[in-house]
Amino acid sequence: MSFDYDLFVIGGGSGGVRAARVAAQEGVKVALAEEDRYGGTCVIRGCVPKKLMVFASEYSSMVSDAQAYGWDIQPGAFSWDNFRTKMYAELDRLENIYRGILKNNGVESFDHRATVVDAHTVELSDGTRKTAKHILLAAGGRPVKPGIPGEELAITSNEIFHLDKLPETILIVGGGYIASEFAGIMNGMGVKTTQFYRGEQILRGFDNEARTLVADEMIAKGIDLQLGTNVVEMTNAGDQIRVLDTHGKEHLFDQVMFATGRVPNSDSLGLEEVGVKLGRKGEVQVDDYGQTAVPSIFAVGDITDRVNLTPVAIREGMAFVETVFKGNPTKPDHELIPTAIFTQPEMGTVGLSEEDARAQEPIEVYSASFKPMQQSFAGRSERVLMKLVISQATRKVLGCHIVAPGAGEMIQLAGIAVKMGATKEDFDRTVAVHPTMSEELVTMKSPTRTS
C-alpha cells in the first residue's frame, strides 16, 4: 500500500519538531501539522518566556547589590510594556527558527489541527485527509483549572505572558514548578504576591531540606506563602477578584493564576476511536519504545504524561526515529534526569531525595547550607544548599540537590557524574574550584546524617 508520507507528526513542539527533522534527515518523507504556533509549550508559553521573565525579575534585587558593591546606581521603574515587546519579538524569532528547521529539512508543514481517522490517516481542519505509514502523536499538554466556582475569573500560565499590565496584587494557586516559579517572577517584578498551596510544603516530591530552604527564602524575599490553604470560590469584585479560602477568609486580588497541573492534549483527536489506549488523565499509553496500542501510531512528550520536560520529549522523539526509521530499537532513558526549578532561589536536582533514598537503603547524607560570598558581602542573609545523598553499600551518589543562584547550570554538570555512577570518593578526589559555592560538593568530609 502506498502512503502520502512515511511519517505524519501531530504537534510542532519540542518532541514533534525534533522527530520530524531527524526522520527527514534520514531521507524519510515527513509532514507535520500544528494548529497553533511552532515551538509548542516550551518556546511559546513555557520554558523560554518563563526564563526571560525570571531574568527580568531578578534585576530588581541587583540594584541594591550593586550599591553594596560600591556602585552609585539608583533603581528605576520596570516597564512591563518594554519587556513584553522584546519578549514577543524573541518568541517570533524562535518560532521562525522552528518553521525554518522543518522547511530546510524538507518537512511539509500544515498550519492546521489534525485528528486521527484510522491507523494510517489523519484529517486536517480544512477537511483534507493525508495518509502515512506512521503517525507520531506529539500534541503536548495544557494547564487545567481545579473546577471551583468562579474559576473563569482566573488565568493560567498560558495567559500570564500576555498581561496588558502587571497587576498590583496576584494570587498564585499551586505548589508545583509553575506556581513556585511564577511566585518568584511576579514578586521580583514588584507585584505583591500571595501563593496558596494545599499541602504542607511546596514542590512535593523533591528533597525536603531543599524545598524547605526554597520556601523559606521565597518568604524572606516577600512572597506571602500560605501553606495548607486552597481556594474555595472566586467572585467578581469590580476590578478585583474576591477569593474565599479554605479557612473561611476572604481576600481581594487584582489577578489570580492557577498553576494546578497540566493534562495531555489527547482529547478530540479521535484516538480512542481508532484503538489508541488512554489512561485516567487522558495520557496516551505507550510501551517502552513509544508505541501505542495501534502499531503504526507512536507518541512522545507531554501527551504521554511520563516525565514532562522538554529535553525528555526531544530524547523520546530521537529514540522514536532510531526505532522506526533506523532499525535500531531504542528505549528513551528516563533514569537520573537532572532538572532545575527556576524559583528564586533556583533549585537543581538529580536522583533521589533524601527521603526516597532512605526508604530504599541505608544512606549517608552530606549537606552544607551557608551564606554565599557574593550575596553575603552585599548584606543579604540568604543561604544556599549543597547536598549529596550517598548509598552506604555502594558509595554511589544517589542524589544531588543544589539550592543556589545558578543551580540549574551546576546540576547539569553534577548530573553527568551521577549518571556515570560516581561515588562519594570520586567527588572527594576532584579538586575544589575555589572560591565557588559548588566546591562544597567535593569538600564535605563527615556525614551530616547517617541512617
Ligand code: NDP
Ligand atoms: P505540577 O503537577 O508540578 O504541580 C501542580 C500543583 O498544583 C501541585 O502543587 C498540586 O498539589 C496542585 N494542585 C493540583 N490540583 C489542585 C487543586 N485541585 N487545588 C489546588 N491545588 C492543586 O504542575 P505544574 O503545572 O506546576 O507543572 C507541570 C509540569 O510541567 C511539571 O510537572 C514539570 O514536569 C513541567 N515543568 C517543568 C519546569 C522546569 O523544568 N523548570 C517548569 C514548569 C513546568 P499537590 O502537590 O498537593 O498535588
